[in-house]
Amino acid sequence: MSNIRGIAILGSGNIGLSLAKGLVKSDYCLPGKIILTRRNLQHLAVQQQQGFKVTDDNFAAVAQSSIVILAVLPQQLNALLEKIAAAIDPQKHLVISVISGVSCSDIRFKLGNKVQVVRAMPNTAIAIGESMTCIASDNLDEKNIAEVSKMFNTVGEVIKINEELMTSATALCACGVAFFLRSVRAASQGGVEIGFHAEDALRMAAQTAKGAAALLLELNSHPEQEIDKVTSPKGCTIAGLNEMEHQGFSSSMIKGIKLSAQKAGELYKKE
Structure with a gap:
């Protein structure tokens, strides 16, 4: 089981919830290590009963975590990044984006150039440990590459690709x-x-x-x-x-x- 401080999944729709379920199912971490965010918390009532932390406060979720997973719709991303920017600490946080069409540099432009960002493109089979996940980054260090690979290897297969191929993935x-x-x-x-x-x-x-x-x-x-x-x-x-x-x-x-x-x-x- 990983010793990460906490994982914030910002935008707990289908892919965010699938990831949360998969990480727990694979024993990567306990439900209490994962904070799920959504504007309407009624949609997370079942997950709360299962032991996940839930909140509608993205800023607070980031502050309590070391891994931040961006899982909102592309059109919601800019507003989200503006809200959480002040909570991001480049020395503490690893940011993982599962959002289509958004580059690592797009995210760093909003959060700061020193933030470590990786893009991951899983699919919904992650909930049963059978995802095919592609990962890419233009500034990730070896330690964080290993952590991201470990995370997604527990819920399927992982392949590292060049970032320009992420949209194709x-x-x-x-x-x-x-x-x-x-x-x-x-x-x-x-x-x-x-x-x-x-x-x-x-x-x-x-x-x-x-x-x-x-x-x-x-x-x-x-x-x-x-x-x-x-x-x-x-x-x-x-x-x-x-x-x-x-x-x-x-x-x-x-x-x-x-x-x-x-x-x-x-x-x-x-x-």
Whole structure:
């Protein structure tokens, strides 16, 4: 268990709460070490009962913590930074941003050039320890890099990337959860079309998707290698794959990821 002084998650919406749950589930820290903030505290009643600290005072939350996680919407960030700037101590605080389209320099411009800032892009699977989290920084020291990596390694996989790729990581990993869930949903609907009850079709589709992903990760394989193993000449698999490609399956996925990356880069306004 980490010996950090405290973690303030400013903006406890879906991703903030998922992170809090994941950190506790993995034994990174106890619920009492995490302060959750939100304007309407009624939305945090369950978390308070679970032992998390809750408040609507972001300044106070920062003052009581050593790690500050920014998890508000991009359009809410500037006002938040103005409120907490006086509470930030560069010698004490590490600032982690999970906000799309906001650079480390954008945050330091509001909080001071000496503040250590890292960007992290997890996804909602962090709540069950299965996130793919990309991290990047332009001024983080080795000790803090190790701490951030440790934090997010407890709730999934971590990869360190160059900061200019963080917006792309948002589309591929954070938005990507929705893309793959939509694929599973479509597969389950296909299952209903061919005779299965809806709940059985969904379970079958989800486990099949899980198994397909595990093949790639555990065997360090490539999708086409695994596809070749289940496609035989004039068979049913290749017939289905070719029909999907004729209907634009891969092209639609690629175009969707590209558009999401473009939109992610436009969410935050510096002023």
